[in-house]
Amino acid sequence: MGRRPRKQKTLGQGLDRRTLLVGGGAAAGLLLAWGVWPRSYAPNLNAAPGETVFDAFLKIDRAGQVIVIVPQTETGQGVTTLLPQILADELGADWRTVAVQGAPVSPLYANTLLAREWLAGDGTRLLGGAGDWAIDQYATRRALMLTGGGTSVPMFHDAYRDAGAAARVLLCKAAAARWNVPWESCDIAEGIVSDGGERRLKLGELAEEAATFDLPDILPLRQGQDGLAGQDLPRLDTPSKIDGSHNFAADIRLPDMVYASIRQGPIGDARFRSANEDAARTVTGFLKLVKQDRWVAAVASNWWAANKALDLADPVFDLHGPPVDSAMIDDRLEAAFSSDDGRRLYSQGALLPVFDKATILASEYRVDPGLHLAIEPPCATARVTDTGAEVWIATQAPSLARAAIADALGLADTAVTLYPLHAGGSFGRKMDFEAGVQAALIARDMGRPVQLLWSRLEDVVHDRPSAPAHARMAAKLGRNGAIDGWLAKVAAPCALSQTWARIADGALPHQAAADAADKATRLAVEGMVPPYAIANWAVDHYPADVGLPLGFVRGNARLYGAFFTESFIDELAHLSGIEAMSFRIQMLGGNPRLAHCLTTAAAMGGWQGGIAGSGQGLAAHMMDGAYAAVMVEAGMEGSRLSVGRIIAAVDCGDQVNPDIARQQIESGLIYGLACAMGASVPYAKGLPTRAILGRMDLPRLADIGEVTVELIRSTAPAAGVTDVAAPLVAPAIAGALFTVTGQRFRSLPLLGRA
Known part of the structure; x- marks a missing residue:
């Protein structure tokens, strides 16, 4: 880069x-x-005329607008509504007066x-x-501002609640001082401060005075009052997205701005060699080729001209090392099982005596790398001067992005201003920020603002997919279908280790992949610990370098971990002669929340016991305080998978906005369906064999029937819900297809590589 x-x-x-x-x-x-x-640390917020800063999360202006500062990246998951809703509820604000502003880089927002x-x-x-x-x-x-893994609400819930409570106390103190009454007798409801009688003041009338008062030693929180929390409030970002006024990265316009498209060669250690600049000059509007060691960008007066010029320039790259291809990925994963780098990371009981001289049931599974395929390809806009830089980008790691941009330009971190934007989809892709670094370098070369937009082809070629994985599962069944022993051996590269090496340590993608190739880590097998009561079990990880740089995705290793675990559970249930739900329930006595989800999904879906021809399948999973079960009805229409119904029952704690929770669970279900159907490409000669979305077997509306999400009432703390449903769809569909075809589907995508 x-x-x-x-x-x-x-x-x-x-x-x-x-x-x-x-x-x-x-x-x-x-x-x-x-x-x-x-x-x-003190808040580093800027205050416009008439605005009063209360703390790092809240400003109030004279008109009474409640401006909530959100450090998390809005990728469609609703975080710019959820966090303000927590604060507004505790404050007593009128929801119609709440606005959102992105946060600057600060240690106060570290995740x-x-x-x-x-x-x-x-x-x-x-x-x-x-x-x-x-x-x-x-x-x-290090001010590690990170968005991902459904951590936004669990991480910041208390901070926003306390910010709302603190502002409420200060505003009540200011009103009480005017009225000469005890501040404890005042309260705020629907944005109005009152003392319980006829005296009333708006928030904006008190904001400046309120900021001068001190907080009590113990911050009083609202108790037992109906407020905004728990309501299906409308999302704050919806109106602007509907009317088109919402600015994404490609919508930024600056004076004298030009546009750039980029090529980075084949996957791996590729270096730029040459390009036909004379051919590029034949395109009207073309301005310049900007060349770096590992990429070349065409700059023009519009993006279409830049991309066309780059096509005609036909850049040539030298690839060092073997080109990635699907056969090589498979071979290296299988070879990993024979390496000395494997390590037992989780275990319970004594597995060896259970397996010794016993009849062992075993199956092997395979998962291909899955692409992100967000609607918005990587994009960034940059303006660079001799003394500093400004970059507009959607990033899930803004502090690391700013540091990388500053490093590339040879500037201090404080000389770079990063404007955080909402992402047009991400699924984890915006954890990487190479487009921001590239845009800044191009802008410096051009001496004018530049907007860099990757083409869809470039997005697919240099995506950082989810990790491919092979698993060897083994178990011993005891009496009455009990599992006496369970062993999971997983060969997989660690995508999260690679991602961290790139974004925090500046490693090149192929370097990050190679450095993690011999390191067994729990991050590569998260979600593989069985949620069932099994006395003796173990999970082993065998690391590998498959030659394909990998990245942060929705669900991360749980995408394949749940597929391996739940698919194998189905096979064991069938071999034991017990229907799939009962087989699971008998082992969930110590996990009542997951058992409740499972029975709820089965009851809502009309579970028939997984009988032949039913087309029904089940799967259950838990992660980070969220519990979920999914039942599907699926079958084959010719050679294409068709899913008639998806029913999900989820216990994710006391959600701030249940409607947004349902949206994210539904989104996760469709994401999981995409992983089951396609969202993957074969690789050959260092490149994906296709890059057109219509050829990737992604789910269409015609493939998806009724989707039902049931949120189970819970008083537990709110858990993140963006990831919990995605890993469950593929194993549930695999189980459903077995009842229809009699065949076990042990690979993702389920119908094989197209």
């Missing part, structure tokens, strides 16, 4: 034991050094929850609370 690796500690495999052991004392030196760093999930290693686990503290401090002091 034309930038040098950042010189910092690599944490792609987590904060490991070596990182945390200093001079023989467990984390002593680290704790001492970090202990003297500042622990409090320590996702950082813990991503960076925790054996060392931090051994250190317990000290290990978690170290990750939290690392994330905070």
